Every structure is written in C-alpha cells, then in structure tokens.
Amino acid sequence: MLTLSGGAEIGDSYSARYYNLSRLREFDGRMAEIGRFCMHPEWHDPDILRLAWGALSRHVDREGVEMLFGCSSFMGTDTQGYEDTFAMLRERHLAPKRWLPRVKAPRVFRFARALRLRKPDPRRAMAAMPPLLRSYLAMGGWVSDHAVVDDQLNTLHVFTGLEIRAIPPARAKLLRAAGA
Incomplete structure (x- = not known):
C-alpha cells in the first residue's frame, strides 16, 4: 500500500504507469493506493474480503486517508464475456469528470x-464482476472509462477510485467493526 499526502504525488503511484492521472493531482487530501489483492478463483469466502476491508479501514482512519485508488483486474485479456460488466460500469460507475483518468497505456479497451x-x-x-471491484462499487467507488490490456499479467484492469466520504455510514460502521 502506498500512502500519498495528496494528489500532487499521484505520479509516484503504480497506477500512474498505466493511466494519465493528471486530473487527480488536484485532489486535496491524503490518498492510499491499494496494490494487487489476489484471491484464488475457487475461494468464495466473504470473510476474506471482510477481514481485508477491516484492516484497510484501520489504516484509513489512522492515516486520515480521504481517497483509495488502484487497479481492479479481470482475468484474461479478452473482452469477450465482460461486455455486460463493462456496459454496467459505463452506465452506472464512471468516474466524475473532474477525476476521470485518461488513456496512457499503449493497449486499451475503450469500453465507454x-x-x-x-x-x-x-x-x-454481476456474475463476471471481480469481487473486489464489486466491493468498491457498493461503497460508492468509480472507474475509468477504459480498461488497460495487461499482457504481462494476462489481465484487463480498470482504474478504481473511492472517496471515503462517499461510503454509506452504515457500511463504514461495519467496516470499522470488522477492523476492530
């Protein structure tokens, strides 16, 4: 996890290798980039994510983080099978224009x-939505309008952001309880 004092440091992030994040330089608050969080595809225990979110909520509170961000990955580099998921992301979960990442990577799928x-x-x-991305979105998260095709890791990934103040109070309370 990389904690930044504000948007001016966003260029130091892993995500900045793949996305033009210049608009996020204006974010005036502490940020934390969440690195790859991988779960075995056959493990469907929701407690794994709950424990991870609980630990993350402790860090957010302790460090005064106001935005979480990172890359949410889809298995494989073929967009076939993900069209409904990407269409739903376009319809319901695109980043606000003021924060919308622009294309930087050489190979992208401009799903929007x-x-x-x-x-x-x-x-x-929802069936094809990665569980971690589903969690971000349920808390008010948003995504880029394009997916990066990452041949090295055999994934597609979208930039994902979550402003802490957007998390519904009841959900924030549950996350803090899981982190206690």
Missing part, C-alpha cells in the same frame, strides 16, 4: 465508447 449503445444484463454483469 465501444459499448455506449449496449444495455447491460445485470445478472451477467
């Missing part, structure tokens, strides 16, 4: 543009 006419099937969209 490519799927602008597609109506997502919510069931299929």
Whole structure:
C-alpha cells in the first residue's frame, strides 16, 4: 500500500504507469493506493474480503486517508464475456469528470465508447464482476472509462477510485467493526 499526502504525488503511484492521472493531482487530501489483492478463483469466502476491508479501514482512519485508488483486474485479456460488466460500469460507475483518468497505456479497451449503445444484463454483469471491484462499487467507488490490456499479467484492469466520504455510514460502521 502506498500512502500519498495528496494528489500532487499521484505520479509516484503504480497506477500512474498505466493511466494519465493528471486530473487527480488536484485532489486535496491524503490518498492510499491499494496494490494487487489476489484471491484464488475457487475461494468464495466473504470473510476474506471482510477481514481485508477491516484492516484497510484501520489504516484509513489512522492515516486520515480521504481517497483509495488502484487497479481492479479481470482475468484474461479478452473482452469477450465482460461486455455486460463493462456496459454496467459505463452506465452506472464512471468516474466524475473532474477525476476521470485518461488513456496512457499503449493497449486499451475503450469500453465507454465501444459499448455506449449496449444495455447491460445485470445478472451477467454481476456474475463476471471481480469481487473486489464489486466491493468498491457498493461503497460508492468509480472507474475509468477504459480498461488497460495487461499482457504481462494476462489481465484487463480498470482504474478504481473511492472517496471515503462517499461510503454509506452504515457500511463504514461495519467496516470499522470488522477492523476492530
């Protein structure tokens, strides 16, 4: 985890290798970049994520973090099978314009543009949604309008941001309880 004193340091982040994050330089608050959090695909124990979020909430409170960010990964580099998920991200979860990351990586899937006419099937969209990304979105998180194609790690990933003040109070209370 990388904790930044503010948006002026965003260029030091791992995410900045793949996304043009110049708009986030204006963020006036402490930020924390969450590195790769991987779970075995056959493990579906929700307590794993709860424990991770609990530990993260302790860090957020202790350090006064106001925004979490990082890359949320999809298995494989083929967009087939993820169209409903990307269409749902475009429809419901795009970053606010003032923070929207721009393209930097050489290979991207511009899903907001490519799927602008597609109506997502919510069931299929959620079934293909990575669990960690689902958690971010349930707390008010948002994503970039494009996915980076990462051939080295055999993934697609979207920039993901979560402003701490956007987390619903009841959810924040549960996260803090899990971190106690």
